[in-house]
Amino acid sequence: MNSFAEDAYNVPPNLVVGSEGNAEYQVGDDGSTVVMKTGGVYFVDDKAAKPVGIMRNIGKRPIIAGGNSDGDFQMLEWTMAGDGPRLGLLVHHTDGEREFAYDRDTPFGKLVDGLEQAEDRGWLLVDMAQDWKAVWTGSR
Known part of the structure; x- marks a missing residue:
């Protein structure tokens, strides 16, 4: 996400939190670093690690969080x-016509606990097929 978030979403890289690969500092034979x-x-960056990643990278609890699977549950809760x-x-x-549809029984993006608890927790539950006029107007 860091590599394209600014161009695609106008979100600077320092405000993007996501999974990270290993990296190391290296000095070349010519002294380059x-x-x-x-x-x-x-x-x-999934489940209980999401709040940890946000705190580690941004340093404060958000006032708005959006998610689309039970992997986002703890971030919304926090x-x-x-x-x-x-x-x-x-x-x-x-809305499987305009975007990938996933739900309780799909192999990825499962949404079970969030659906069952959204109302009680005061989360706004948005139904993509019913609530969005346009899903994605750009190219994939």
Whole structure:
């Protein structure tokens, strides 16, 4: 996400939190320096790691969080637990015509706990097929 978030979404890289690969600082024979990706995974941004990644990279609890699977549950939970007005947004991917549809029984992007608890937790649940006039107007 860091490599294209600014161009695609106008979000600067320092405000993007996501999974990270391993990297190391290297000095070449000519004295040049570089941070080189070395393969493997350093941090997986999913479930309970999401609030940790946000705090590590941004340094404060958000006032708005949006997610679309149970992998975002803890991030929404943590965001809404803060002081003051908050928005927890959960997008239910129900429109297989315009976007990938996933739900309780799909092999990826499962959304079970979020669907069952969104209302009780005060999260705004958005149904992609019913609530969005346009899903994606750009090229894939």
